[in-house]
Amino acid sequence: MWLLIWGAMTLANPDRPFPRLEDETQARRYDRVEGEGPLRPRWRRRDGRILAWTFRDGTIEHYERYEGRQVVEEHRFDAVGDPLSTIHFSENKPQKVVIHRFAEVDVSSWQDHSLGGLQILTPTTPSVDGGRHTISLTNGTFIAEPVKGPADPFADDFARGLEETCRCLIVDRSTRWIDGRPSAHYHLYMPHPDVPQTGELWATSVNNMVMLLxxxxxxxxxxxxxxxxxxxxxxxxxx
Structure with missing residues (x-):
C-alpha cells in the first residue's frame, strides 16, 4: 500500500501550474462531436442537438446532448480534454453519473440541497453546523462550506494556508470547472495517526467568497x- 501511495506522489506535482485560467469558454450548438483523444465539435448549427462550451483552441470543457427540448446527457472534461464524468438524464432529472475510470453512481434518489449559492444533489441529508454541510457515508465524508471574503484559490498563499489548516500535504493540483466556473482542484494526503486519509478539494471563488467542496x-x-x-x-x- 505505501509503495503505491509513494509512487502516485512521485508522479504528481504539487507545484504544477494551473492551466487555462485566462481561457474563457463559448457556448455554441453543433450537430455532433467526434475525434480520437480530445473530442471536437463538428457542424455548427442553430438547431444542433449538441450544446458545447469550448475553449479558443476547440477543446471542449463540457457539452450537453439534447433530444427535443430535454437534455439527456452531459459530458465534462479536464483542461486537456480528457473525460471526467457523464451525467445521464431522464425528463431533465439526473439518473446516473459515470465517473470515468472509476464507476457508475445511481443518483436517481438523491436529494436537492442549497449551500447558499450552490445547489447540490446528495445521497443523504447533510448535517449543518453554521455554514458547514457534512455528509458522512460508509465510503467517505463530503464537506461543503462557503468561506466569506475574497481569496484566490489558485494562489500559492492559499495552498500554504490549506496545508496548515488541514494538516495535510498537497500531492497534486489542477484546474477543474464547476458548472462553468474555474475551480482549483487539490489532491490531498492527510497523515492522521489512526486512519490516514486521502482527499480531493475543489475551491471556487464566487461572489466575494470561496466555496470549498x-x-x-x-x-x-x-x-x-x-x-x-x-x-x-x-x-x-x-x-
Whole structure:
C-alpha cells in the first residue's frame, strides 16, 4: 500500500501550474462531436442537438446532448480534454453519473440541497453546523462550506494556508470547472495517526467568497466516485 501511495506522489506535482485560467469558454450548438483523444465539435448549427462550451483552441470543457427540448446527457472534461464524468438524464432529472475510470453512481434518489449559492444533489441529508454541510457515508465524508471574503484559490498563499489548516500535504493540483466556473482542484494526503486519509478539494471563488467542496476517504477504501458525482451535479444559483 505505501509503495503505491509513494509512487502516485512521485508522479504528481504539487507545484504544477494551473492551466487555462485566462481561457474563457463559448457556448455554441453543433450537430455532433467526434475525434480520437480530445473530442471536437463538428457542424455548427442553430438547431444542433449538441450544446458545447469550448475553449479558443476547440477543446471542449463540457457539452450537453439534447433530444427535443430535454437534455439527456452531459459530458465534462479536464483542461486537456480528457473525460471526467457523464451525467445521464431522464425528463431533465439526473439518473446516473459515470465517473470515468472509476464507476457508475445511481443518483436517481438523491436529494436537492442549497449551500447558499450552490445547489447540490446528495445521497443523504447533510448535517449543518453554521455554514458547514457534512455528509458522512460508509465510503467517505463530503464537506461543503462557503468561506466569506475574497481569496484566490489558485494562489500559492492559499495552498500554504490549506496545508496548515488541514494538516495535510498537497500531492497534486489542477484546474477543474464547476458548472462553468474555474475551480482549483487539490489532491490531498492527510497523515492522521489512526486512519490516514486521502482527499480531493475543489475551491471556487464566487461572489466575494470561496466555496470549498471536500471529499475525504481512508486509503483502504479509496472510493472517489461519490464525491466526484456530487461535484459533477453541482449548479450555481442565480447565474
Amino acid at each position: 471536500l471529499w475525504s476517504t481512508s486509503q483502504e477504501a479509496s472510493h472517489k466516485e461519490t464525491g466526484r458525482a456530487i461535484v459533477a451535479l453541482a449548479r450555481w444559483e442565480n447565474q
